[in-house]
Amino acid sequence: MDLEREWTHEEVVTGARQSLLAELGLEDTELADAFLRAPIGPRVRVGGVRSSLARLTVEQLAAAAPDAGLRFGNYLEPSDEITVLLPATVTLQPGVALPVLSPVLLKLAVLAIDVVTRGPAAVAADLRRRKPGGTAEVERRLRETPPRYEGWGVLRQVDVNRAAEPQPPLLTDRKDVFHRIRLACTHAVDRTLLDGLAERNPGFLDYLQCFPVARGLKRKVVAWLGPTNSGKTHHAVLALRDAPTGMYLGPLRLLALEQRDRLVELGRPCSLITGEERDITSDTHSARTVEMTDFSRRFAVAVIDEIQLAFDRDRGWAWVAAYCGVAADTLIVTGPDATEPVIRRLAELCGDQLEVHHRQRQGALKYEGLIDWHHLPPRTAVIGFSRTMVLELKAMFESRGQRVAVIYGGLSPEVRRNEARRFREGEADIVCATDAIGLGLNLPLDRVAFYETDKFDGEINRRLDPAEIMQIAGRAGRGPGATGWVAAFSARDGRRIEAALAEAQQMPPLNVLPAAPTTMHVRAIADLLKLERLVPILEFFRTRLTFPAGTFFPDVQDDVFAAAGLVDTYASSLSVEQRYTLACTPLDLDEHLFRSTFAEWLELLDAEKTVAFPRRMDAAGGLESLEETLKLTTVYRWLALKFPEAFNDGRYVEELRREATEQTQAILRRNWGKQGLTRRECRQCGRALLPSSPYRTCRDCYAGGSE
Structure with missing residues (x-):
């Protein structure tokens, strides 16, 4: 050597x-x-x-x-x-x-x-x-x-x-x-134990057999797949219009409302059914949020929009149940191209005849580069990922003389729809929004500009995955032939966006589709194990049940567990089916106001008393107070549909909701840029900094431009 x-x-x-x-x-x-x-x-x-x-x-x-x-x-x-x-x-x-x-x-x-x-x-x-x-x-x-x-x-x-x-x-x-x-x-x-449960109810361990009406049909499944702005939902709605009976299922009330209005414009009367309202104007057609799927009735055509949400951590169970359980001669599903494998797998399990159509985007989607916040063009959506950030962006751009609409998840559907209307009709130059803009709102956008590409998902602060970036970016350039532009405020976010535009979307493995318990599961477990409390019933379902098909896993959301604990404590005299319904109430129990109010309502329900909406809530507070009021009225309306005799304060709730909505809209119409907020920029690159930022440089410059 x-x-x-x-x-x-x-x-x-x-x-x-x-x-x-x-x-x-x-x-x-x-x-x-x-x-x-x-x-x-x-x-x-x-x-x-x-x-x-x-x-x-x-x-x-x-x-x-x-x-x-x-x-x-x-x-x-x-x-x-x-x-x-x-x-x-x-x-x-x-x-x-x-x-x-x-x-x-x-x-x-x-x-x-x-x-x-x-x-x-x-x-x-x-x-x-x-x-x-x-x-x-x-x-x-x-x-x-x-x-x-x-x-x-x-x-x-x-x-x-x-x-x-x-x-x-x-x-x-x-x-x-x-x-x-x-x-x-x-x-x-x-x-x-499971053999005993299956012996009592043959459908207990076979998730597909939880939907006997659908299993009695030989369904034809038509999948319209493609990126945003490819006309997928348009084809589905036309099929609904021409069908003697039909049902549309979407992820948001706004989307259900939009498709209901489209069907009405096309000459087909259509009802609107969501978790908090029933506007029945047709016996044959309805537009619903996916959690309100009707499994008992046979339809000529049913549409499940945004099938990729079957993989959603919080609500995926509803799309899985809808696909497996809708009794329709023709079932139409829409989603991105990457969902084809899971659709084929579900069609095989359900014995469906499958027909797949791939659509191309009607206009190109291109990365524009970094955008100058001093000269933001009209018809632009600026994306942030928190209520605070969106409102600060509104103030920042209004301080430069632009008119701004805002859209984020904390706003009621009525307010979001009104803000979208303001933008469509030219009352606002730009819209500042969270990822709530990614579903259910068709806006005349030329470009989508990401202020950041990180979000807090309820557990950790993480970077957006490519599919999430594409879902939001795809809002740009709506309409045949229109080019959609996607921009960033920092080089780091720009690199992520370019990578997402170039990358083929991927879906999780086929064995991770969540299946939530039905009331049949809850009752069967309670009877066999002699359990009275709901929490151990749900725990048994989630941890000790297995579905043999290899595609579904038993899933009970943490929010449902938290609500079940309150229901067991404050409404123990109700049947296990009623308590399971209450545990599925859509509310955030991490908020003290909602948790304490829900507990009070449960006690009244348990005592067979009527539940009045709290008079301490009003429509004269600030924006945050108004949002809380509107969220609580949404919960009350949801419960009123499930327990109408107890939750019968509907007239007052509707009046309060109307007033709170008007107050919220008035606040959002104000020019927040006149409130003396200091306009601040990164001392290195000139990127806009939010007024509340404690730093003198942007995150990208601080990190040296690295990922």
């Missing part, structure tokens, strides 16, 4: 490997060639070459006999011994055996030379014939002193196989072996 020059890490490791092969007399062998060709990464160390050779030798044995189940355990350098793991079984009962891994100690030098001399297949065959030591002792112990675990008497092989996942225990680790046996017994108890 030339000591005068500096050797690379790869050369040093290669030299150590060659020295080891020479020491063992293995040069010019297939094993040596494979060892020298093995990748040398930065984490490979010279001192680890013996361990690397040990692992490679066992891997060659496993490759020569793939059915043998041989695995590498570890290598002990002081004794030069390899631990090879051989598959074995411990018989627990007649016909029931626990898979285990039996360790065998072998000298590296002896094993490597044997593999080179006789070949890996012959050595692997000898290892397979070895009788694992230790299994007889465990079996004798189980025969003489059977475990007293609950479920031991009903243990089956399927229970043991589940307990052995993801890797069987080591036979020498007796503590883990008996832990797996106990776990198998727990699975046996669960299986016995």
Whole structure:
């Protein structure tokens, strides 16, 4: 070796490997060639070459006999011994055996030379014939002193196989072996309970059988897939118009209202049914939010809009239930191209005839680059990801003389619709919005400008994924042939946007579709387990139920669990079905006002008293107070549809809601830029800084432009 020059890490490791092969007399062998060709990464160390050779030798044995189940355990350098793991079984009962891994100690030098001399297949065959030591002792112990675990008497092989996942225990680790046996017994108890539930109700473990009307049909499913502004929903609505009976299902009240109005304009009377209202104007057609799906009635045509929301963490269960449960001769679904695999999988499970159409965007969507906040063009949407940010953006742009509309999730649907109208009719030059703009609002936008591409999702502050960026960016350039421009205020966000525009959208794996419990599940669990409280019923469903189809997983939202705890405490006399309905009430229990008010309403409902809306709420407060009032009226209206006799203060609630809406709209129409807010810019790049920012530079400059 030339000591005068500096050797690379790869050369040093290669030299150590060659020295080891020479020491063992293995040069010019297939094993040596494979060892020298093995990748040398930065984490490979010279001192680890013996361990690397040990692992490679066992891997060659496993490759020569793939059915043998041989695995590498570890290598002990002081004794030069390899631990090879051989598959074995411990018989627990007649016909029931626990898979285990039996360790065998072998000298590296002896094993490597044997593999080179006789070949890996012959050595692997000898290892397979070895009788694992230790299994007889465990079996004798189980025969003489059977475990007293609950479920031991009903243990089956399927229970043991589940307990052995993801890797069987080591036979020498007796503590883990008996832990797996106990776990198998727990699975046996669960299986016995679930078998009992399924015996009482054959649809209990088969999620698809929860929807008998749909299962009685041979449905035709038509999927209109493509990006935003590709005309997917337009085709679906035309099919609804021409059908004798039909139902539209969308993610937002605003979207349901928009499609109801479109159908009416096309000459088809249509009802509007959401969680808080029922405007019945037609017996044949309805536009609904997806949670209000009618599973009991057969329709000629049904439309499920935005099917990609089946993967949504909070509401995905509603899209899954809608697809599986809608009884329609023709079911139309819309979504991005990336949803095709999951649609095909669901169609296969449901026995549907599937027809897929791909649509192209009607106009190009292009990245415009960084935008100057001093000269923001009209017909632009500026995107932030919090109520505070949107309102500060409004003030910032109004201070420069622009008229601004605002849209964010905390606003009531009526206010959001009015703000969208102001923008459409030219009363506002730009709109500042959260990602609430991504669904349900068609606005005449030339461009979408991202003030940032990070959002707080309720748990962590994270970057937007490409699908989220595309959903929002796609609002730009609506209409045939119109180019939509997407811009950023910082170089970092610009890079993320460019990457999203160039990247094909991906959907999560097909085995992660959430399935929420039905009232049938809740009642069956309560009856069999003799449970009165709702929380343990929901806990059993979420943690101990499995759907065999491999596509659905039992899902109960944390918000539902939190509400169930309150319902169990304050409305314990109600039936379990009624309590489950109450637990699904759409409200934020993290807010003290909503939590305390909900508890008061539950107590009154439990006492069979009428529930009046609190008179302490008024329509004369500030914007935040008005938003709270409107949210609480939404909750009251939702409950009034479920428990009309108790929640009968509807006249007062509607009047209060009207007043609060008018006050909110008046506040948002004001020019916030005249309130003396200081206009601030990044001292390095000139990017606009929000008035509340405590920093003198923007985030991008502070980070040096890095991701």
